[in-house]
Amino acid sequence: MFSNFDYSVIPVSLPFIWKGLLFSLELTVIAMIGGVVIGTLLALARLSGGKFLALGAKIYVDLMRSIPLLLMILWFFFLIPLIIGEPIGQEKSALITFTLFQAAFYSEIMRAGIQSVSRGQINAGYAIGMTYWQTMGHVVLPQAFRNMVPVLLTQTFILFQDTSLVYAIGAKDLLKAAEITGQNYGRSVEMYIFVSIIYFVICFSLSMLVKYFNKRIAIIR
Numbered sequence: 343m344f345s346n347f348d349y350s351v352i353p354v355s356l357p358f359i360w361k362g363l364l365f366s367l368e369l370t371v372i373a374m375i376g377g378v379v380i381g382t383l384l385a386l387a388r389l390s391g392g393k394f395l396a397l398g399a400k401i402y403v404d405l406m407r408s409i410p411l412l413l414m415i416l417w418f419f420f421l422i423p424l425i426i427g428e429p430i431g432q433e434k435s436a437l438i439t440f441t442l443f444q445a446a447f448y449s450e451i452m453r454a455g456i457q458s459v460s461r462g463q464i465n466a467g468y469a470i471g472m473t474y475w476q477t478m479g480h481v482v483l484p485q486a487f488r489n490m491v492p493v494l495l496t497q498t499f500i501l502f503q504d505t506s507l508v509y510a511i512g513a514k515d516l517l518k519a520a521e522i523t524g525q526n527y528g529r530s531v532e533m534y535i536f537v538s539i540i541y542f543v544i545c546f547s548l549s550m551l552v553k554y555f556n557k558r559i560a561i562i563r
Contacts (some may be wrong), residue, residue, distance in 0.1 A: 348352045348529055352536050355523035359533075362519025363540065365433065369504045369515065373440035374448075377501075378494065380441070381448030385456060386478055399449070402536070412507050415439050422526045432513035438507075444501055451493050455486030499548035505539065509518035516540065 343402075387399035406414070418439040423429045430438075459482045467477030487494075506517040520537040526531030 347532055349532055349536075351523070351527045351529040351532055354534065358523050359516070359519050359537065359540075362514055362516040365514060366502065366505045366516040367509070369433075369436055369505045370498065372437055373444050373501055373505065374498050376441035377444030377448040377468070378452070380445035381450075382452045382483070384445060384449035385453040386475070388453060389456060390474060403446045403449050405445055407450075411443055411504055412510060413508055415441050415511060432508065432511045433509065436508040436513045436515075438504070442499070447497055448494070451490050451497060452486060454493075455490035456482055456492055458489050459485045492552045495548060495552045495555065499545045499552075503545060504550070506541075 356416055382401045384403060387395045388403075415436065419432065419435045422438070424472065436479060456478070463481055463485075467481045472480065505515055508515050508519070509517045512518065516537050520533040521530070524533035527533075
């Protein structure tokens with residue numbers, strides 16, 4: 343089956359594959375950081391008790407979670423230039439889309455983490471004169487982040503896998519790099535196998551990290 347494969351194409355294509363991998367990792371890291379920050383604010387808004395603030399956050403989260411990511415990528419890529427009157431490029435469009443989309447998922451994770459903290463600790467914060475936001479920042483969020491580390495990491499390697507969807511708008515991620523080099527050298531199958539291995543190694547490593555943090559948190563509890 344593999345007798346006709348020519349893996350000599352892999353070494354010569356490494357610079358381009360490396361560039362695509364760097365963009366995939368950059369997209370993952372930026373979307374994760376931005377998503378966690380925005381998602382935490384959304385979670386706090388939903389739990390704040392403010393009617394309109396909570397409703398606005400809920401609508402945003404429900405909307406983002408109800409639309410397929412691929413469709414969202416296409417919408418942002420084609421609609422934002424029409425709105426602002428100038429193109430923003432595939433990579434920048436992907437960064438914006440992933441950050442805003444993932445914020446909805448990180449929001450639900452953080453909301454669960456916040457609700458996992460004992461209500462008594464929140465009441466203790468109020469008892470010593472802290473405001474809602476001070477209590478959340480100094481008492482609740484540090485514990486919520488610790489509790490949610492495994493779930494946040496799980497969502498992050500799902501996010502890394504999903505970066506391959508930017509292929510649809512021509513962004514030069516890892517998958518797109520494999521396609522271009524495979525076409526250039528006439529060895530598409532070899533390149534797709536190679537990047538599949540890269541995806542597997544990175545995602546498997548992250549899954550092992552999730553298991554490690556699960557054990558650490560279990561020991562702390």
